Amino acid sequence: MKKQAQARQRRVLKGLPRKRTGRRTARSGNRFDAGANAGYSEGVRAGLETFGTVFDGTSIIIPSYNQLDYLKKCLASINVHTSVPYEIIVVDNASSDGTGAYLQSAGAGGVVRCRVLERNRGFAGAVNVGLMMARGSSLLLLNNDTIVTERWLDNLLACLNSDPAVGMVGPVTNYISGDQRIEVSYTDERGIAAFARRFNVADPAKWQPTDRLTGFCLLFRRELFERTGYLDEGFEIGNFEDDDYNIRVRLQGYRLLTARDTFIHHFGSVSMKALGEKFQEVNDHNRDVYTAKWANPHELIQASRLPEADRPAQGETAFYPQGVAVRGATATRYWIEGGLRRPIAGETGMPVVRLSQIDVRRWPLGEPIAADAADAAWLALPPVWEDGGALYLAENGLRRRLPTARAAEAWGLQLRRGEALAPEERALLGEGLPVIVPARVAERL
Template sequence: MKNPDISIIVPVYNVEKYLKRCVDSILAQTYKNFELILVDDGSPDDCPAMCDEFEKQDSRIVVIHKKNGGVSSARNLGMKKAEGKYITFIDSDDFVSDTYLEYFDEAKDDDYVVSGYYSQNKNFEWGEHKQRYFKTNMDEVRICPELINYIPTGMIWGRRYKKEIIRRNNLNFDVKMKRSEDVLFNINYLLQSKSVTVLQNANYFYRSNPLSATSFFEPKLFEWSMKSVLKIGEVIGENNDLFLMRVWNNAMYVCDDYFATAKGKNFKIQLSMMRCVFKVCKDKYVRKSLHCVKEKNYVKKANMIRFFVYPFLPYIYSLYQKIRH
């Protein structure tokens, strides 16, 4: 399609069960001036053939086949080929409402636009996650750092970006990161942006994939996630409680993830998990953040206790197993 207003980038890998619904939901958009870029990341199933069939059916669809290199490399290639003024990402196992693109227009020409979403629980029931309507610019955030709390920076889907900002600043996803690469991309993008709008309505339907990278133990998660936290520090400064609470909350999230993904795994993974938790506990930023949680409220006190107990839980668990057997 010539001169599309927005480019929709969909990385495709091993999702033949969901791909048709994803593509159909995009083609059903009330806003018609878009191109759909399907990036086949060397998918081993029928997805490559499905993509080629989709391309034959609609002139707005562009298919790119590449060797498997991961979702970040697929997104980077999609951005390189994009012709639209704006870019949005949709995961190939998700789908969107027919007003997904049209709703972004409420933000006019703002640089970073976020919409709400739906997600599934364990019973496959959809729950709505509406955002609080919010409009600001990054100069205001630098003056009043607390405003950063109203800007969602997690996830790459459900956002609209300006291609001009991405290309002018040579922004890409870090292909070495298997987790948190979306947050880092968003923060890097915000650092180069001016206007921000958070829309209220939910138009994106997110499926939790048990085979995704977030389901597996990843020793480098703390290192990767801290990159985003330190980037936020470039906006709000590091010598304040707001930044240190970001550090603390990230440490809690990472430790929770380590225990959840290492649970029931072999001894090698359990040992690696223990080392990773110790690394979090010893981090200089995490240690500095402790004063923020000592006297705030009961919940934060409980979290602090949980944090200090973390390194000993594997030993307690091991002892329990020996006694039990």
């Protein structure tokens, strides 16, 4: 039986169909459907019972859109070259090339956990679904057009776990923008394994600090995800969502490292290239979203640089304003005040900002507040002001910079109608953390 199971798994990895024992009749089809439905229900039940359970291993999250042949190569390479504990989660963006059917058959064989989406939610949307499904103590985002290599994950984990101040790490490759690209000596796929075997010799001296890691292969701890949250789905289809996440991690005082002792092969943006003429339109849109959100993010990081000892315990929530109303995936509205989220009793007239549940839960729960009391408190808050071309907000004796007008609009801060602070009052304010635009997240499986 063990040999039969192993042979079945090998066939799934190679994309070959399982052996059939005869032609499927209507009666057998009904039994099959009933069994499939029962299995799905059992899976849902088991998933609910074990929700929140974390295992000491890595969740490898692979977003996919068409390109089934590349995905098969990627999965096969993980199976061959990964010796440390892991799970594979593939989230498919409504592919039209049979990827969904393949994933469901592979999942039935125990090779992957998968979610086939009803529509294309882009790279960020697919990754976020994978993050919701993930159970590993470390999380790795991996493009479907990659081939991983000997000791790849061992080396990356060693780099990540070398220092708590390291937030994210990534390998080098043959095809990428930025300084993660290296020259390779092979000319076809047959040469990848031999090249990587010589290259992937663990060497901490080759771990290089960087300001930017691309999302084709990105490893971080679950703790960082809980502090930072999901990718921003405001970046449609793909591009710039990894740059955005880099900024959000660095603002918290974490470092990024390129593991230059680790190589994986990257065929290179095959899903994005498949967009054809639409690629430029998508890229331009996402660049505009990034610019409207951050303006000059590197200057902002330098101005807000935090030593590790001062890293905010509440993670990215420290970069959100007080005196606002928010909600998560449920209908409950909260008034944010004094570092607490207070349930609002009644209908509020102020704008309510939609956040992810992981963002909302970073604020400890406080006592409920009546809607009219929350509205009155919001209306009494002073408006933002401009100084030297930059926008600022007064909060708890501090002035907090808003990187762009979009940051004010995202929180409804431009609608405040309280009494403006006089220049002499502003001069007495200390310097607080900047206020950033929250990530847009659909947050549904």
